[in-house]
Amino acid sequence: MLARMPPFRHPFGALFSAFCRWAGVGLSVLLASAAPAQAPAPCCQSPAAREPITPLPAPPEADPLKLSLGESLYFDTRLSRDGTLACDSCHDVRTNGAGSPSQFKDRDGSKMPFKILSVFNASLNFRLNWEGNYRDLQSQTESSFENPANLATSVGEILGKLRSDPGITRRFRDAYGRLPDRANLLDALEVFERSLVTPGSRFDRWLKGETTALTPAEIDGYHLFKSLGCSSCHQGANVGGNLFEHAGIFRPLTQGPALLLRVPSLRNVATRPPYFHDGSAATLDEAVRRMAGAQLDQTLSDQEVGAIVAFLGTLTGTYRGAPVVERVP
Ligand code: HEC
Numbered sequence: 001m002l003a004r005m006p007p008f009r010h011p012f013g014a015l016f017s018a019f020c021r022w023a024g025v026g027l028s029v030l031l032a033s034a035a036p037a038q039a040p041a042p043c044c045q046s047p048a049a050r051e052p053i054t055p056l057p058a059p060p061e062a063d064p065l066k067l068s069l070g071e072s073l074y075f076d077t078r079l080s081r082d083g084t085l086a087c088d089s090c091h092d093v094r095t096n097g098a099g100s101p102s103q104f105k106d107r108d109g110s111k112m113p114f115k116i117l118s119v120f121n122a123s124l125n126f127r128l129n130w131e132g133n134y135r136d137l138q139s140q141t142e143s144s145f146e147n148p149a150n151l152a153t154s155v156g157e158i159l160g161k162l163r164s165d166p167g168i169t170r171r172f173r174d175a176y177g178r179l180p181d182r183a184n185l186l187d188a189l190e191v192f193e194r195s196l197v198t199p200g201s202r203f204d205r206w207l208k209g210e211t212t213a214l215t216p217a218e219i220d221g222y223h224l225f226k227s228l229g230c231s232s233c234h235q236g237a238n239v240g241g242n243l244f245e246h247a248g249i250f251r252p253l254t255q256g257p258a259l260l261l262r263v264p265s266l267r268n269v270a271t272r273p274p275y276f277h278d279g280s281a282a283t284l285d286e287a288v289r290r291m292a293g294a295q296l297d298q299t300l301s302d303q304e305v306g307a308i309v310a311f312l313g314t315l316t317g318t319y320r321g322a323p324v325v326e327r328v329p
């Protein structure tokens, strides 16, 4: 048995659920006249509803003209000053939304302080970037435009290029009823970024009740992930992305002072080595071992690391029906 704590069982389990059924019925009778469609009381929902991780939602409905314009812009190198880079150059949506380890370099060849984050599911994070210093997609996009290590341009410069192209100008008119401007440029990119979600992982299928979607070893790994306390930071639909935490609480995690970071999402994590903001863990095994020590003061056995890594592998989802895969340089 890998789990260090037995799964939680309420000592009065049977009595408790009998009460739930009674209260649920009582409540629905009471409220029936006020609100016809009652959600079940929290105590009576399916087991998945009580898990710290919830399935990823489907992409939101989007205006097709705005979506396809946003997608074209995402691949458009006019978004960089010298015309060499687009969003997709660093965030490859055909693979892991993040890029490859060899791209962990600044334009002048020096190492970037922060590894490329994946754009997949980024819209579901409560803050953006490793340090969580942006609150919304549009301000993060503007920072990508202006960052000299990134697209090194400005909204004004991009609009100048787009407005001199009759083809793209027509598409802005069709989608927004006006010429390209700051608001519709940022909006079109946001609409496309919101479509970049990766539902359909085996773990989500298991959460939704498909009991054979995970192997017993993967389920053991998930129980260990919870009983150790990993899920106190990595939880919610994105298995992270909704808290700030210091990296290196009990033991140093990486070189330098312990940074306050937005907890990263572990969705599709198996597809994007190396790990941590500085890319200092080459493999997922190493990342899990170091996390347990640094964040929870736990030294894991090889078997425990293996089980958690097996569970993390089940968090790989699909984009437009195809599995998210690692980008090989
Ligand atoms: C030169 C490579 C590069 C390019 C080009 C680039 N990015 Fe990024 N992107 C990064 C890096 C590096 C980070 C992490 C930055 C940080 O944490 O400080 C990042 C972070 C992000 C995030 C935050 C993800 C999260 O989970 O918080 C989003 C969203 C994003 N980029 C979208 C875009 C969009 C949209 C474009 C095009 C307008 C773009 N990026 C262009 C390298 C790039």
Ligand code: HEC
Residues within 6 Å of the ligand: 225, 228, 229, 230, 231, 232, 233, 234, 245, 246, 247, 249, 253, 254, 261, 262, 263, 264, 265, 266, 269, 274, 275, 276, 277, 278, 284, 287, 288, 291, 292, 295, 296, 308
């Ligand atoms: C106290 C909060 C906290 C706990 C507990 C925690 N983590 Fe983390 N986790 C973080 C933070 C913060 C980072 C980012 C560290 C960095 O990049 O320097 C992170 C990063 C990671 C990464 C790398 C993600 C990437 O994209 O590079 C993995 C994998 C991971 N954690 C797994 C785990 C596992 C497994 C456990 C339990 C053994 C765990 N974490 C417990 C906060 C936590």
